Each structure stands twice: as C-alpha cells, then as structure tokens.
Amino acid sequence: MSDLLLENQNARKLIKTLGLPIPVPERLARAKGPYEERPLDDKAVLVCGTGTLSAVLAEILTKAGANPWVVGESDAVLEPYNGPGEAWARAPRRIGPGEAPEGERIDAIVFDGTGLESPDDLRQLYDCIHPWIRRLNRSGRVVIIGRPASEAKKPARAATRAGLEGFTRSLAKEIGANGSVANSVFVEDGAERRLGSVLRFLLSPRSAFISCQPFHVTNLAKGDEAPDTHVLGGKVALVTGAARGIGEATAELLAAEGAHVVCLDRPADDAPCSKVAQRIGGSTLLVDITDENAPK
Known part of the structure; x- marks a missing residue:
C-alpha cells in the first residue's frame, strides 16, 4: 500500500471499517532520484563503541555530509574526525557517555563493535544505544559493525561477535514502529576500504525497507572501489516497454545513474519511445518480440 493511499481520508475510513489498526503504518522517508554525493547531508550521526574503525568511519561519514557526534570521555575521541571534518566542513562533536543531553535528537547511530572480545563487552552496546x-x-537508522564470527579463534570471541546480530534483530523490532531500521555489518580484517558504499546505503533513505539484516564486507571482491554517484557509468542497459509507465520510469532512473539506455518497444510506439530516448540521451530499438519474424 502506497504512502499516498495511507494519507487518504477515505482509505483511512475503509481501514477502520475493516477493523485494521489505526494509525496506519508510518510513512517512510525514501530516496528520490539517483545516488547523491552527500546522502547524509546535515544528518546527526551518533558514533560510539571501542572498535578499530574510527579513522574509517570519520572519512565515510564526513564525506557523506553527516555531522558526527562521537561518544567519549575526552576530546581524544575526536582526533580521527578532525582532519576529515575540516576537509568536508563537518566538524565533529563530542558527547559524554551516559544519559543523552536534554532536547537533543539524532538521525542515526553507528556502533563500532570491532573491538569486542568477550560476552561481557556486549554491555557496551546496550550502554551506548x-x-x-x-x-x-x-x-532513523542504526548500524552495528563487528568482525565475522568465523574469523574468531576463541569460542568466547565468536559468541560475542554472533551476539551483535541477535541484538540488532531485537533492536530493529523495537524501533520499527516509527519507520526506523537496524542492520548489522561484519567487516573482514583488511576489507575496511569496502565499508564505505555499504554504510552510505544503510544510513540513507535508500534502505527504508531493509531491516534486521546482516551484511558481510569481505576481501573476495576485486576491482576498484564503488563510485558514490553515477554508479552505472560506462554500462549499457536495455529496457523493454520503455515508451511509457514503469518502463519509462526505469529508463529515466538508469540514465540518471550514468547508464546508456536502449529503449525497446513495439514499432507502433515509435513516437513515445523515441521521445523518451531523446529526453534521456539513449537509443531507440523498435521490435515486436511476439512477431515470428522478429530478430533473434
């Protein structure tokens, strides 16, 4: 059911008549258009934990436009953030451990659990969040980061790392009522440079429908780091039914992401298909795929 329908008064009356719960589901903040360079622009992101990813997180968050609020006892926790914060005009702010300051609100929480060693250390997760x-x-968004349990050499350490996923699933159910989501990310040692694209996605409105999920960042993938924008640059996409409707919208989005789009439709739809292709800088291919004489 779309957000527009949920806001319609007649729809609300019908839902009430059917005995379904009111209020209706929370309207979700969703991304519109192609990937942005700064998807977290001016968002307050609380960063806590005692892991080893401070420098990595500082670069990712400030580059994405976030305002990092770093939990710590002293200003020493801000050191990894000062350089990137100056470069991307996002000065970090230190937040003392314990109760949240009165009146303050945040858009996301990132917990760095890569330094957790024993089940007792999981208390840090609760105390922070x-x-x-x-x-x-x-x-809102919550992302809990840890190391893969499969890499642990001791049972206690493996159990601790596995506990991060269970905590995330429970948390996701608790915060889901207001449209917030929680996910966990497990980063292999040496794969930290690949964390950026995953974290940007999970903290952005693009992850509105993804929750309770574990993501694994490994060293298996080869190639260059994923681009932040124009993610389909240099690619060719063939879209069928591109003259109108879903096909047209799909062609527009793929073109906005940098792809060259080949708009395919029936010869009878030459005019609208060509108009779409011209507007997005793509190509036109007119074929009736149900015709026995169509190219194969």
Whole structure:
C-alpha cells in the first residue's frame, strides 16, 4: 500500500471499517532520484563503541555530509574526525557517555563493535544505544559493525561477535514502529576500504525497507572501489516497454545513474519511445518480440 493511499481520508475510513489498526503504518522517508554525493547531508550521526574503525568511519561519514557526534570521555575521541571534518566542513562533536543531553535528537547511530572480545563487552552496546534510542528521529537508522564470527579463534570471541546480530534483530523490532531500521555489518580484517558504499546505503533513505539484516564486507571482491554517484557509468542497459509507465520510469532512473539506455518497444510506439530516448540521451530499438519474424 502506497504512502499516498495511507494519507487518504477515505482509505483511512475503509481501514477502520475493516477493523485494521489505526494509525496506519508510518510513512517512510525514501530516496528520490539517483545516488547523491552527500546522502547524509546535515544528518546527526551518533558514533560510539571501542572498535578499530574510527579513522574509517570519520572519512565515510564526513564525506557523506553527516555531522558526527562521537561518544567519549575526552576530546581524544575526536582526533580521527578532525582532519576529515575540516576537509568536508563537518566538524565533529563530542558527547559524554551516559544519559543523552536534554532536547537533543539524532538521525542515526553507528556502533563500532570491532573491538569486542568477550560476552561481557556486549554491555557496551546496550550502554551506548539505550540512552539514545528514544531520541532517534522518525525513519532513523542504526548500524552495528563487528568482525565475522568465523574469523574468531576463541569460542568466547565468536559468541560475542554472533551476539551483535541477535541484538540488532531485537533492536530493529523495537524501533520499527516509527519507520526506523537496524542492520548489522561484519567487516573482514583488511576489507575496511569496502565499508564505505555499504554504510552510505544503510544510513540513507535508500534502505527504508531493509531491516534486521546482516551484511558481510569481505576481501573476495576485486576491482576498484564503488563510485558514490553515477554508479552505472560506462554500462549499457536495455529496457523493454520503455515508451511509457514503469518502463519509462526505469529508463529515466538508469540514465540518471550514468547508464546508456536502449529503449525497446513495439514499432507502433515509435513516437513515445523515441521521445523518451531523446529526453534521456539513449537509443531507440523498435521490435515486436511476439512477431515470428522478429530478430533473434
């Protein structure tokens, strides 16, 4: 059911008549258009934990436009953020451990759990997130980062790492009512440079329908780092039924992401198909695929 329908008064009356719960599901903040260079522009992101990814997180968050609020006892926790913060005009802010300051609200929480060694250390996860969970804005994001349990050499360490996923699933159910989501990311040692695209996606409105999921960042993938924008640059996409409707919208989005789009439709739809192709800088291919004489 679309957000527009949920806001319609007649639809709300029908839902009430059917005995379904009111209020209706939370309207989700969703991305519109192609990938942006700064998807977290001016968002307040709380960063906590005692892991090893401070420098990596500082670069990712500030480059994406976020305002990092770093939890720590002293200003020493801001050191990894000062350089990237100056470069991307996003000065970090230190937040003391414990209760959240009165009146403050945040858009996302990132917990770096790569340094957790034993089940007792999981208390840090609760202590960090609990004071802020009611300060999370609607359509908020929580990302918990750890190391893969499969890499642990000791049972206690493996259990601790596996516990991050269970905590994330429970948290996601708790915060889902206001449109917020929570996911976990497990980063192999040495794969930190590949974390950027995953974290940008999970903290952005593009992950509105993804929650309770574990993501694994490994060293298996080869090639250059994924681009932040024009992610389909240099690619060719063939879209069938491109003259109108879903096909037209798909062609427009693929072109906006940098792809050269070949718009395919029936010869009878030459005019509207050519108009779409011209507008997005693509090509036209007119074929009736149901015709026995169509090219194969």
